Amino acid sequence: MSDLEHFHGEEPIGSVDGIDVVSGKQVFPMGPHEPRRADIDPKAAKRAERQVATMFVLATVLILGFVVVYVKVPTTKLVAFPIVGTASLSNVLLGTLFGLGMFLIGAGAIHWAKKLMPDVEVAEARHEMRSTPTARQEFAAAVKQGAAESGFGERKIIRRTLLGALALFPIPLVVILRDLGPMPGTRLRTTLWGKGVHLVTDPTYRRIRPEDIPIGGLINAVPENLLHKEEEDGNLNERGKASIIIVRMDPADIVSQQGAGWDYQGIVAYSKICTHVGCPISLYQQRTHHLLCPCHQSTFDLSDSGKVVFGPAARRMPQLAITVDADGYLVAQQGFTEPVGPSFWERG
DSSP states (O other), rough: OSSEEESSSSSSSSSETTTTTTTTOOOOEOOOOOOHHHHHHHHHHHHHHHHHHHHHHHHHHHHHHHHHHHSSOOTTEEEEETTTTTHHHHHHHHHHHHHHHHHHOOOOHHHHHHHOOOOOOOOOOOOOOSHHHHHHHHHHHHHHHHHHHHTTTTOHHHHHHHHHHHHHHHHHHHHHGGGGGSSSGGGGGGGOTTTTEEEEEETTTOOOOGGGSTTTTTEEEEETTTTHHHHHHHOOOOOOOOEEEEEOOGGOOOOOOTTTOOOOOTEEEEESSSSTOOOOOOOETTTTEEETTTTTTTTEEETOOOOOESSOOOOOOOOOEEEEOSSSSSSSSSSSSSSOOOGGGGGG
């Protein structure tokens, strides 16, 4: 007997003022069960069935619309909202379509349960934590009975539209995996760096002279053409590939480099993106010339070709060859000679 037992009809024999005289536990009469309209009117049941199916069909359409918007609507197109300001039209449409799709699947399931599935209250006696074989058999029978009473088998239009909506539901989740980063291949091998591209400070975009960097100093930098690329093309992915750090050390402390003459008077430039999972790095230890990643503590020796000295990173930090132009500003000798960022592209 459960602590709070629900029943229909008159108060049971053996209870006084809602208290069972045998067990001493409280019981709550709920009155006679009243059937819903769909229980007694076949037309109402059919109408509810069509409403549920309509929600599932609309959810399917919205999910397909999500994929279309993701492919067709450019991320650079903006839309203005009062008070909030501007936002990406693509993000607004994607969020709206996917949110409404999930809502309609949930609303359809709730409407199905409230209008068509059995609503009779059931009191279940408390039992030990370990079920007996008989109880397990009864549970299996109850599951089968519930499946039969839910109408999932006989209401074909609901079953088919629900399965259709659920079958398409994972598609947006797979599609948006594309936003996690560039696909393996040549994309990480190509950055905005090239011969003669000036190194400028991030975020002030000021050209850098060697005398601006003291020994032990570090500057975050980007290619000078990055700002034009972001403003004109709306391409916000290049920054993650082209960001670098510039460090100056005593030339006598440089053990090795990734190429002959890639420094300028002890000034070296390396990618800022960790080769483990792509975290940006700016933690530099002047005495040891070690660069420490704050995410998973991968440590690189910038005085020795950016080699890994500690942590999970399996590849050195790519070095950018630099020199100065005729006006004395730091420029790149060439682009990176190996891919920047995390090393998932090596897995095959």
